Amino acid sequence: MTAPVVVSASMKHTATLIFLHGLGDTGHGWSSTMAALKPAYCKLICPTAPSMPVTFNAGYTMPSWFDLRSLDDSGPEDEEGIKSATKKIHNMIEEEVKAGIPHNRIIIGGFSQGGALALYSALTLPSQLGGVICLSGWLPLNKSFPGALKCPDTLRVLQCHGDCDPLVSFKWGQMTASILNTLIKSPDFKSYRGLMHSSSDEELSDVKEFISNSLPPV
Known part of the structure; x- marks a missing residue:
């Protein structure tokens, strides 16, 4: 397992941000972007997914949190892989606790597949986290909800999606937002005009604001 990229807090460590990259990327991919958005008292952890053959990419081996079989909202899913990856994220959270x-x-x-795993991990954790951020992602195994829901319904959720995303369709993002609306009291869904499967300054500014509001200084 590749060691995660860790950016320490530059003053007394009172909060932690764990950010998960998208398919085929590594912990380095988002580390400098997220490091620029976090408060000084917040530690950043950007783990790298294990490498595995990915069905969606013709069986090529690459860093992937679970096997991605389809990017269609009704396509087959790697339930075992998603649950096993979630356990790793829950363990990472417990290490910080x-x-x-x-x-x-x-x-x-997280971003894309990483955002999907972050969302699923937060919703299936019995404790209330400071918040969850899903960029250009979706809710995996969504048919298992509300039964699979373990978190309190006051969890803070920021879901961001570009309306021109050619990979994880905007429609799928909207569908995820409407599922979240039935599970959580006030999830925040933000869309970005003209944004494809990537990020933008406007989106990152929203992420920065969400982090500082969810993890105020103590």
Whole structure:
């Protein structure tokens, strides 16, 4: 397992942000972007997914949190892989709690497949996190909800999606937003005109604001 990229807090460490990259990327891919958005008292952890053959990419081996079989909202899913990856994320959260950072001072987030895993991990964790950020992602195994829901319905959720996304369709993002509306009290869904399967300054500014509002100084 590749060691995660860790950016330490530059003052007393009172919060942690765990951010998960998209398919085929590594922890380095988002580390400098997210490091620029986090408060000084927040530690950043950007793990790298294990390499595995990915059905969606013709069986090529690449870093992937679980096997991606389709990017269609009704396509087959790797349930076992998603649940096993979720366990790893939950363990990562518990390591931070053991180190003295309470659940409500931890945010998990991710882009694309990483955003999907962050969302599923936050919703299936019995403790309330500081928040979850899903960029250009979706809710995996969505048919298992509301039964699979373990988190309190006051979880803070920021879901961002470009309306020109050619990979994870905007329609799928909207569908995820409407499912979240039935599970969580006030999830925030933000869309970006003309944005494809990537990020933008406007989106990153929204992410920065969400992090500082969810993890205020203590």
